[in-house]
Amino acid sequence: MKKILFLLVCISHFAFAQTSEELFATGNTFYKEGDIEKALESYLKIEDQGRISSELFFNLGNCYYKLNKVGATIYNYERALQLDPLNQDAANNLVFAKRLTIDRIEELPKSIFEKLNEKYLQKISYNQWAIVSCVFSLLTALFFLFFYFSYSSSKKRFFFVTSILCILFFFTSLAITYHQYNYAKDSIYGIVFTEKTTVKNEPTSNSEEVFTLHEGTKVKVLDTVDDWKKIKLVDGKIGWILAKEIQLLPQF
Template structure:
């Protein structure tokens, strides 16, 4: 009886939480439509503070900051939206517009053919989505093998055997891609510069040499951390140290 009551309480709490989030989201959307972007951001942030993560929430936050001409936060939230849904064309298009507002024009280093395949095709799905693909093909390969095993017709056996082998090979490939994308995501922490202007130095100290300057909205790769400093890398290969509080990791 106690277990049933406990489960009922959990269900009611989840229902109330969902209603609360939906209510906040609806209210924030209305504020956005009425041009009250700062108030909308407060409501969206309230949802975010409840540990709710969704592509739609981050997309709306990005739009709100974009309307206020806040380049860093708008790019940051568009990037977060794409992390959850890389195929969202609306986010991709808006990110292009927001990136044009950033002052730093950094040309990326030429990519190898494998890097281009990874960027243009493999990274269109997150490692979680690739994991789902792997699971689907594992079930499909197992089902086809069972059909092959229990079939009596030689033509059907041949068909099921060949298709099960193909699915198994795709399964191995998707597992490899899933692991590769997970490792890439884990070892490549990206961040957005939030400071309007910041000096990048050659060592993690204020008295070290300034080597270049970055502005709000620039995307960097975080390589290392020392005290309140982060070692970063730009798309063009430049390296340097930045004060940690002046960037926000994705």
């Protein structure tokens, strides 16, 4: 009986996967034919099934771009890059999409480490950095064993130096993994979805307005109080916005 149940689960899983692939192909066909609404509907069905991918969000971003929905466009390109920071097509399209936004916010100067982190270290996720750490730990053990069992002095020197280098790379990648993990968990971002919204200096409707934001602007979320989110812009400005007016980027 257990074998039959297991077989049924496998078959249903296979059919589920096939359905998602068919929906993706159907969406692509509709998109090529210029029927953006139907293409979007197909892609959203895949998302509802929970079979997310960088390619899916990239295609969703393209659909929303064609429909001139700035907030949703940027939101989905950002999600595509969350899953695959090396998705160059999503990165390029995100640049074009941001040109549609009204707000022109000048970013504060970054330190050398922040530039290094953004340009190189964040190109792979903390999970991928963890894999790199595991690889270097295995290489360290392997080369140490080669060193231990070698009889030639030249080979011993080579394996010893190589194992030392591997352990240095291991600790470096482990530190990067720890930093990227904390950065990902502590950094919550959202995209403004309303056409225009006011940002307050306190989480109350009758508080003072400090500045306005428009659809598509990316904000960092610092805190939550009732129906309000405390946000920070790249230029350092801080204020409170109604939670319903932004869409939070999920933390994968």
